[in-house]
Amino acid sequence: MPKTFHRDRFFWVIATQTAIVNFYLGGFGPAQSLLRADQGTSLTVAGLHGTAMGIASIFAGYANPHIAHRFGRTRASWIGLTIFSIGITMFVLSPPVFLTLPATLITGFGVSIVINTMLTSLSHHFGKAAEVAIPQANGIASAGFVTGTALIGSIAIIFPSFWRIGLLFAVPVAIALFLLGREKDVEEYIPDESGPQTGKLSRSFWISWVGFVACISSEFAISFWAAALLKERVGSSAAISTVAIVALGTGMGIGRWYGGLVLKRLALDTQLLIVIAVQFIGFAAFWFSHSMAISLISLFAIGLGISIQFALASIRLIGFSDGRPDLAIGRTSLAAGIAIAVAPFLLGVLGDSFGISRAYIMVPLLIAIAFVIVKLVPSHQVRN
Numbered sequence: 364m365p366k367t368f369h370r371d372r373f374f375w376v377i378a379t380q381t382a383i384v385n386f387y388l389g390g391f392g393p394a395q396s397l398l399r400a401d402q403g404t405s406l407t408v409a410g411l412h413g414t415a416m417g418i419a420s421i422f423a424g425y426a427n428p429h430i431a432h433r434f435g436r437t438r439a440s441w442i443g444l445t446i447f448s449i450g451i452t453m454f455v456l457s458p459p460v461f462l463t464l465p466a467t468l469i470t471g472f473g474v475s476i477v478i479n480t481m482l483t484s485l486s487h488h489f490g491k492a493a494e495v496a497i498p499q500a501n502g503i504a505s506a507g508f509v510t511g512t513a514l515i516g517s518i519a520i521i522f523p524s525f526w527r528i529g530l531l532f533a534v535p536v537a538i539a540l541f542l543l544g545r546e547k548d549v550e551e552y553i554p555d556e557s558g559p560q561t562g563k564l565s566r567s568f569w570i571s572w573v574g575f576v577a578c579i580s581s582e583f584a585i586s587f588w589a590a591a592l593l594k595e596r597v598g599s600s601a602a603i604s605t606v607a608i609v610a611l612g613t614g615m616g617i618g619r620w621y622g623g624l625v626l627k628r629l630a631l632d633t634q635l636l637i638v639i640a641v642q643f644i645g646f647a648a649f650w651f652s653h654s655m656a657i658s659l660i661s662l663f664a665i666g667l668g669i670s671i672q673f674a675l676a677s678i679r680l681i682g683f684s685d686g687r688p689d690l691a692i693g694r695t696s697l698a699a700g701i702a703i704a705v706a707p708f709l710l711g712v713l714g715d716s717f718g719i720s721r722a723y724i725m726v727p728l729l730i731a732i733a734f735v736i737v738k739l740v741p742s743h744q745v746r747n
Contacts, residue, residue: 417704447473614666642668
């Protein structure tokens with residue numbers, strides 16, 4: 364069956380929800396240098412915000428099967444977006460670090476619920492075509508990521524003290540989407556009598572789960588601290604370095620929209636191996652670069668490599684779940700939580716001890732782990 368699909372109303376609502384939370388990720392992640400300057404903290408303390416997001420993702424992973432069972436996936440996505448909106452408002456209105464950390468935890472929980480539900484909803488709705496639908500939904504979400512990075516960085520250049528206010532743009536958009544996008548005449552959801560999806564998952568699932576942790580760890584280590592490395596290597600300001608991360612988000616967006624279409628004739632594992640290799644090449648060029656132009660091109664290449672890793676690795680894990688997608692995505696969120704909690708924080712600790720440049724050596728090791736695991740544990744999905 365060809366991997367084509369119709370972008371219906373359901374697709375656009377789910378994709379827009381994901382774009383809203385990606386607006387936050389695009390603005391918040393690269394702005395760690397700005398947050399450090401505001402709060403006067405070290406790389407290690409600033410990295411705790413990534414840890415808070417990771418812990419939130421872990422909580423969301425355990426909650427995901429229960430929320431999906433109790434409320435259904437459609438309502439679960441709106442619940443996640445509501446929690447996200449509350450958290451981001453708290454973050455903007457709470458300047459000290461002892462308040463921004465719990466605000467980040469709440470926001471991150473909402474982000475994870477929205478993303479988890481997007482994966483299971485589109486996988487169920489589009490079937491085999493989800494291999495194209497999910498990356499394209501993430502491609503639309505990347506527009507939110509790029510917008511967040513560009514807006515927050517631009518505000519920081521023009522009005523340095525007010526960059527956080529830009530994050531609040533996500534809230535009215537979320538409200539408008541709820542009012543205009545939700546289905547008002549949807550059938551009442553009745554929870555499955557068998558209860559939430561449970562049970563043991565296979566060894567292949569858990570080995571691939573480790574590879575997923577490596578993928579997400581490398582992505583967030585780069586997105587959180589690339590601006591800091593760029594600032595050190597080319598001497599740009601924190602605000603300019605934040606705006607430069609638009610190159611990363613642009614590569615992610617283009618890769619997510621076109622990646623599935625360009626690679627659709629290849630097996631799932633082959634697609635994943637190719638994009639991991641592209642990420643490695645882009646990172647090597649970025650790490651060695653002392654030129655803004657080369658760094659921007661390298662960040663774009665990294666974005667292309669990162670672009671569809673999350674979607675493809677998630678589809679692999681769903682394939683290893685023996686027909687329990689909500690359970691699989693819950694465990695996937697656990698993996699993402701560990702990656703987000705540990706990788707940016709560890710990179711911050713190493714950066715304080717050895718400098719951000721040397722600390723970044725951990726990234727190619729993570730990329731290598733992800734590549735090897737895909738080779739060792741094939742999904743056996745053939746091309747169409």
